[in-house]
Amino acid sequence: MQNKSQYTDYYNDTWTEDGAAAIGYRRAVLVSVGRTVPRRFNEVIPGAALPGFERGPVTRTHIVKYAGASWDFNPIHHDEPFAKRARSGGIIAHGMMVLGYLGSLATAYLGTAAIDKFSGRLLEVTRPGDTLRIEGRVEQATPRGAGGVVVLSLTATKQSGEVVASGTATATLPG
């Protein structure tokens, strides 16, 4: 398993970072991360921490990749001269990219369980060079029928300790 994670890191840090690897190529050498069946309510421990992860250091390549994937070409995310003159004072990551990271944490835990609601709030901007720690926990777990409803709290925190985004995901789990 150790080798596998080093292999993953290698592809994370080199191939996709410089944009050389086709998306499908990287995927072909990896096993799935996260859950692919529904999280069951009887497995849920109220207050438990979710298995968190890091994203970053965020690069301009990551930001441009998100711009293309999301069709969001606001120049404050890629055009340095424009961004310097704008309110952002330089290139910033898309807020929705960071909320996407929070969504990843939720789906990695919930699997195919039905998400009823996702909400996120952007508190600070993320700039190239920032590394984000994505963490969460089970905030509430309420039995309903054979299963129950869970509320997860989700946060993205910069290396400086500043929380850049917070959110919640509410989902209905089978028993």
Place this chain on the structure above:
Amino acid sequence: MAIDKSIIGRRSPEFTCTVETGKIKEFAAAIGDMSDLFWDETRADGVVAPPTFSHIFRSGKMELMLSDCGLDATKFLHGEHEISYQRPLRPGDRIRYFLEVIDVHEKLGRRSGPMDIVTMETVLRDDSDRPVQTIRQTFVAKR
């Protein structure tokens, strides 16, 4: 100067879009998510779109909408974002939607002083006119 509340109820034109497998994978790659849920087309129930995927249908259109309301889109930053789901989006879903201004209000920020907050809503509907997801997003501008 406060924003004219008469823009509440203003709607964009209606847009249509088809959810595509390749776009789902491109989006998952951009958020660094390699889960089978978004990549493995051989799964019994197929791939689904990540929870924040639907935002891509609003990209750029929200800024145009603010401009159409006579507001300076460059002054606004994204505040809160909320999505309610009837089900996840899947490849082949043909969806129809428009953007609507549903609220305008002011708030006195502790640090930043008076702010204008505009809330927009988008309901994504499928071919049978059933709602699939409802997205609400606030935009915040300092005075």
